[in-house]
Amino acid sequence: MTSREESAETLRRAGHRVTSAKLLVMEALRHAGDHLSATSVIDQVRRDAPHVSESTVYRTLGALRDSRLISETTFGHGEVAYEWLEERSHHHLVCSQCGAVDELSDEVVAGFAKQLSDAHGFNADLQHLAVPGICARCSRDSEAAGE
Amino acid sequence: MTSREESAETLRRAGHRVTSAKLLVMEALRHAGDHLSATSVIDQVRRDAPHVSESTVYRTLGALRDSRLISETTFGHGEVAYEWLEERSHHHLVCSQCGAVDELSDEVVAGFAKQLSDAHGFNADLQHLAVPGICARCSRDSEAAGE
């Protein structure tokens, strides 16, 4: 089964119609294998299909996000980043100083979610969390600089 | 000392110049005592001073956020919400279903931050976290509905 056919199958299972626009967006994200901004996705899609409108890509990204096929994350104060969701959920530590993005295992986050559930009955949806802060290296550097 | 004078003093301490635009933004947020969207702040400010431009308000909100005088939070997928920061840091549980916003004590979050620090050396900045998920009531309701 080709990647395209897999995508089509996934779409159908999620209750979407199989359209070229959706397939192109999915392929772009799958092949990037990394975070892509909405703008990058638009560029990527248009390389293959210049006629696809921006609003379609935006709407598609929203729809895929709602279906949990891709994740939508806000790193700091810039644009929104989209990523193809593989099996495991994962999270990010984003350094506000140097911009470095580190991965964070699900375990710590799951423990946090459990506490929220126990204490507040709140069923947290921490599928893809971005935690802002200062990374180890920057902390060390600013200490060394006598801060 | 009037509220305005207090604000001016706070601004000076944070290294800002005291301008009417900044004071108006601060007063709007202080008196609201709640989350305000950027647009609401603009409206509020313009009620008193119609000449102040939008970009000034946006820039002021950004500057106050950087100085930790106000918090900037993204609830779900809408606009950004600003809030005057009183002493204690606090967090929110946002229900994706009914939109309810519940407060979350700092303790649980502080524990989470400590884990990040221990495990990754990452100095998380969880001054004002918004956790998406499903609140207790909606969980109950959807169970009752046979979901």
Added chain:
DNA sequence: CCAGCAAATGCAACAACTTGCAAGAGCGAG
């Protein structure tokens, strides 16, 4: 009180989305 520099502002253009509406296209029923 005044001069001068840097911060702050207004304006206008730009970037990043969002939305209403009419036309087009999947896909299930027949």
Added chain:
DNA sequence: CTCGCTCTTGCAAGTTGTTGCATTTGCTGG
């Protein structure tokens, strides 16, 4: 294979927020 319902899409206009640049203005040192 065809019809038709409904989901999708394109387009264009509207929000929301950002940025470059020229001008104004708070503040500090004479």
